[in-house]
Amino acid sequence: MAGGGQVRGIRDRIRSVSSTAKVTRAMELVAASKMRRAQERAVQARPYAETMRSVLAQLAAYTAGGEGANLHPLLQSRQVGHLSYVHITADRGLAGGLNANINRAGAALILQHQPGVDRISVVSAGRKGRDFFRRSGMEMLADFPELGDFPNFEDVRPIARLIIDEFVSGRVDQVFIGYQRFVNAAVQRPTTRQILPIVAPAGADAGAGAVDFIFEPSPEQLLQTLLPRFVEMQVFEAVLEARASEQSARMVAMRQATDAAKEMVADLTLAYNKARQESITSELLDIVGGTAAIENA
Numbered sequence: 001m002a003g004g005g006q007v008r009g010i011r012d013r014i015r016s017v018s019s020t021a022k023v024t025r026a027m028e029l030v031a032a033s034k035m036r037r038a039q040e041r042a043v044q045a046r047p048y049a050e051t052m053r054s055v056l057a058q059l060a061a062y063t064a065g066g067e068g069a070n071l072h073p074l075l076q077s078r079q080v081g082h083l084s085y086v087h088i089t090a091d092r093g094l095a096g097g098l099n100a101n102i103n104r105a106g107a108a109l110i111l112q113h114q115p116g117v118d119r120i121s122v123v124s125a126g127r128k129g130r131d132f133f134r135r136s137g138m139e140m141l142a143d144f145p146e147l148g149d150f151p152n153f154e155d156v157r158p159i160a161r162l163i164i165d166e167f168v169s170g171r172v173d174q175v176f177i178g179y180q181r182f183v184n185a186a187v188q189r190p191t192t193r194q195i196l197p198i199v200a201p202a203g204a205d206a207g208a209g210a211v212d213f214i215f216e217p218s219p220e221q222l223l224q225t226l227l228p229r230f231v232e233m234q235v236f237e238a239v240l241e242a243r244a245s246e247q248s249a250r251m252v253a254m255r256q257a258t259d260a261a262k263e264m265v266a267d268l269t270l271a272y273n274k275a276r277q278e279s280i281t282s283e284l285l286d287i288v289g290g291t292a293a294i295e296n297a
Contacts, residue, residue, distance in 0.1 A: 007279055010272040014265055021261035027094070028254035034149055035185065035247035041150065042182050042237075042244040049237040056198065056230045072223040073168045074231065077197050080173040082119040084141055084163060085110060086195075088179040088238055089129030090246040091145060096256075098180060098188060098249035099128040102242075105190035106178045107136070121172075125159060125239065141166070149243060153232070156239050160232040167196045179238040180245035186252060188245035195234050198227060 087106045089099050106129070110120055121141035124130035130143050142162055147155055166172040175196035180188040 007272065007275045010268055010275055014268045014272060017261050017264050017268065021258050021265065024254045024257040024261060028251055028258060031247050031251035031254060035244065035251050037150065038240070038244040038247045039182060042240040045237050045240050049233050052230055052233055056226060072227050074164070074196060074198050074227045075223075077199075078173055080113075080117050082121065082172050083113055083117045083174045083176070084121045084123060084166065084172045086123045086125065086159065086163060086175065086177040086235065086238075087129040087133065088177070088242045089124070089126035089132075090242070091127045091147075093128065094253060095246055095249040096253040098246060099126075099132075101188075102178060102180050102190045103129060103132045105192055106133075109176060109178065109192045110138070123159065123163065125156075126242075147239060149247070151239055151243070153236050156236045157232055159239075160228075160235040163196060163235075164228055164231055172196075177235065177238050179242040180249075181241050182244035182248065185248045188249055191238075191241075195231055198230065 085106060087102075089102055093099065106122075114120060119139070121139040122129075122133045123142045123144070124133065124140065125144040125147060127145050130140065130145065134140065142159075144159055163172065163175045167175060174194065176192055177195050178190070178192040181191040183189055
């Protein structure tokens with residue numbers, strides 16, 4: 001009886017693990033389908049975002065001296081009393097170490113700047129990041145959950161408008177953004193960078209070989225339109241990169257879970273066969289022993 005119970009237990013476990021493998025395989029296929037679309041959107045946005053970042057950051061460096069610093073408030077650097085951090089994560093788990101990695105990167109950024117500022121707040125876009133910083137006791141300036149798997153520009157724009165308004169009003173003095181940058185299906189790189197005030201990229205020198213810009217219309221009117229759009233595009237690009245990273249990480253995690261389940265089924269099947277053989281052998285020995293006892297009676 002004990003052997004029969006063991007066989008039934010192993011058989012039930014094989015059935016359970018096989019069902020789990022089917023679920024994880026289905027989730028892998030769904031994530032792979034979503035990843036292709038999210039990857040296309042992220043890759044298509046990169047040339048525009050990177051070119052815009054380069055041109056406007058160079059323009060910001062060019063206008064930073066003299067009266068140029070007064071052309072637009074988004075260019076103005078000031079003493080940092082209140083730092084805000086835009087943290088972009090997934091709303092759901094089952095994506096391996098994706099959310100944990102960007103949460104650690106965000107926490108490291110905050111710890112790095114914490115000694116030099118009076119106040120740090122977080123703008124979260126995704127439940128996993130929001131829950132992490134709430135557990136840490138951080139001040140939450142705003143929360144933007146449920147952006148969806150394929151957010152459009154208008155879905156993301158309120159995040160950019162919030163940080164622009166906070167910065168222009170003087171309530172926030174510096175803004176960083178953190179997200180997972182999509183490299184390939186197996187690699188997602190935690191990335192943090194400053195987006196306000198707008199600064200020239202590392203190594204840029206407006207004085208060496210800089211183009212003498214001719215503004216038409218006036219620099220004030222151009223920057224009034226372009227610089228807010230620049231910030232909005234950076235936030236939008238970060239969200240697209242994060243969504244592509246999420247789907248690729250989930251696809252890989254579900255593939256690994258499916259492979260692990262299949263290996264477990266193979267091991268359980270071997271154990272099942274051994275237990276079944278032991279049960280049959282035990283029953284045969286009981287029969288032989290009983291027959292011998294009857295014959296000797």
